[in-house]
Amino acid sequence: MTIPKFLHLCQIYCKRAPGRGCVTWRYCLLLTMILWGASGVFAQAAAPTDFSKASTNEKLTQLEQRVTAAQSSADNAWMLVSAALVLMMTGPGLALFYGGLVRRKNTLAIMMQSFALMALITVMWALVGYSLCFGGSGSLIGGFEHAFLRGVGADPNPDYSGTIPQTTFMVYQLMFAIITPALITGATAERMKFSGSVLFMVLWFVFVYAPLAHMVWGKGGFLNASLGGRFPTLDFAGGTVVHISSGVSALVCALYLKKRTGYPQQPMPPHSLVLSFIGACLLWVGWFGFNAGSALASNGLASSAFVATHFAAASAALAWSAAEWLKNGHASALGAISGAVAGLVAITPAAGFVGPMPALVIGVCAGAFCYWMVTKVKAIFKYDDALDAFGVHGVGGTIGALLTGVFAQQAINPIFGAGKAVGGLDGHWSQVGNQLVGVLIAWGIALVGTMVLLKIVDMITGLRVSSEEEEAGLDISQHGEEAYNLEA
Numbered sequence: 001m002t003i004p005k006f007l008h009l010c011q012i013y014c015k016r017a018p019g020r021g022c023v024t025w026r027y028c029l030l031l032t033m034i035l036w037g038a039s040g041v042f043a044q045a046a047a048p049t050d051f052s053k054a055s056t057n058e059k060l061t062q063l064e065q066r067v068t069a070a071q072s073s074a075d076n077a078w079m080l081v082s083a084a085l086v087l088m089m090t091g092p093g094l095a096l097f098y099g100g101l102v103r104r105k106n107t108l109a110i111m112m113q114s115f116a117l118m119a120l121i122t123v124m125w126a127l128v129g130y131s132l133c134f135g136g137s138g139s140l141i142g143g144f145e146h147a148f149l150r151g152v153g154a155d156p157n158p159d160y161s162g163t164i165p166q167t168t169f170m171v172y173q174l175m176f177a178i179i180t181p182a183l184i185t186g187a188t189a190e191r192m193k194f195s196g197s198v199l200f201m202v203l204w205f206v207f208v209y210a211p212l213a214h215m216v217w218g219k220g221g222f223l224n225a226s227l228g229g230r231f232p233t234l235d236f237a238g239g240t241v242v243h244i245s246s247g248v249s250a251l252v253c254a255l256y257l258k259k260r261t262g263y264p265q266q267p268m269p270p271h272s273l274v275l276s277f278i279g280a281c282l283l284w285v286g287w288f289g290f291n292a293g294s295a296l297a298s299n300g301l302a303s304s305a306f307v308a309t310h311f312a313a314a315s316a317a318l319a320w321s322a323a324e325w326l327k328n329g330h331a332s333a334l335g336a337i338s339g340a341v342a343g344l345v346a347i348t349p350a351a352g353f354v355g356p357m358p359a360l361v362i363g364v365c366a367g368a369f370c371y372w373m374v375t376k377v378k379a380i381f382k383y384d385d386a387l388d389a390f391g392v393h394g395v396g397g398t399i400g401a402l403l404t405g406v407f408a409q410q411a412i413n414p415i416f417g418a419g420k421a422v423g424g425l426d427g428h429w430s431q432v433g434n435q436l437v438g439v440l441i442a443w444g445i446a447l448v449g450t451m452v453l454l455k456i457v458d459m460i461t462g463l464r465v466s467s468e469e470e471e472a473g474l475d476i477s478q479h480g481e482e483a484y485n486l487e488a
Helices: 003-016 021-046 048-101 104-134 166-188 194-217 239-257 273-295 300-328 333-347 356-381 389-407 430-460 467-472 474-479
Strands: none
Touching: 048 104, 048 166, 048 273, 104 166, 104 194, 104 474, 166 194, 166 239, 166 389, 194 239, 194 430, 194 474, 239 333, 239 389, 239 430, 273 300, 273 333, 300 333, 300 356, 333 356, 333 389, 356 389, 389 430, 467 474
């Protein structure tokens, strides 16, 4: 019986018993209040299980949200640090490395080229660069939907990373775009106009780097291994996009500009190996952001790439030094740091696909082969690659890209799906063929694109300084200042 019905019966009884109605009505009212309170207690006691279930589900939901937020925060923090590390590779890393290798009168000029690209490419990236590289889903180049960074905000782009803001992904990829053309300046050192260099690098970024970056890393790109590419090329952090493109372009630039005045008869030793040594060490440290950061998360894959990067650099430094020792009877500091950079270059495409032991092998191969290219092949063909950008980056990147196809394993990175073979060690030897296709396309774009752009820029601003300006040094002739005031 419900409480309203009970009250109704009490009223009927009071009307039928008028003598006792008042007292009876009071008792009915008191009893009703007691029953009303008891009904609430009983109702709560009757459904304890439902309340517990609702509470548990809410707690689980809150816990999942907190875990997701913590993971996102950790990934974002690591990616911001990685972006800073990659920027450090250009300035001060590459600036000091190249700055010490040139003659004293050209120190500021080569460092200024790296610094200028930090500013130039940043602006270009914000205007159209990011959109061309990572916008759209075309096979050759992106679109303009992200021009002026439209639509790039705090929400992740699930096509590339589901746990970090797209803004973080954007700025991380910017650092790759900055250092790539800066590597080319090693081949044109001590003889290229600053104005010509600025125009050429801007055009090269748009017409060489952007298409290649989209083809390898962009959604739907022709060479993309995870987002619908026709020839899936494994390039974890930039073997084709960064090192082959810049190294091959550097060779074309060196041939087009011709040799420095007096080369090779006149000795042109580095003016400060101390600067180069510091720069190489900064490059080694920064490369952890370059390679481990390419996992786009703070996870086990980032740790694996970190280890592979370090091991390859160490073994390559030893291999170059050993080859130098066998030939000259001593190991030089320049050889050791050059070998380390060669190993870092070669492991870049493989870092997220190979274990520690294959990383050591890749490093040894890169150190020995790049040494041979720099000391033997360059002497045979007599091209003036001033700071060996092609011998280290072009050749090292090619070696690394091909060996990635051999040593990549699904146990490290199941990029093609769980249980599916990735590289030769897994039995998927056709991946070496895919890597070769990627290498050839990167070589072709760099060769043709660079030659066309050099001719265009040469007609507009000119590329090479005069013999008088070269003799005076590019610090004075291009910037009106000197790196060292020896009279102070």
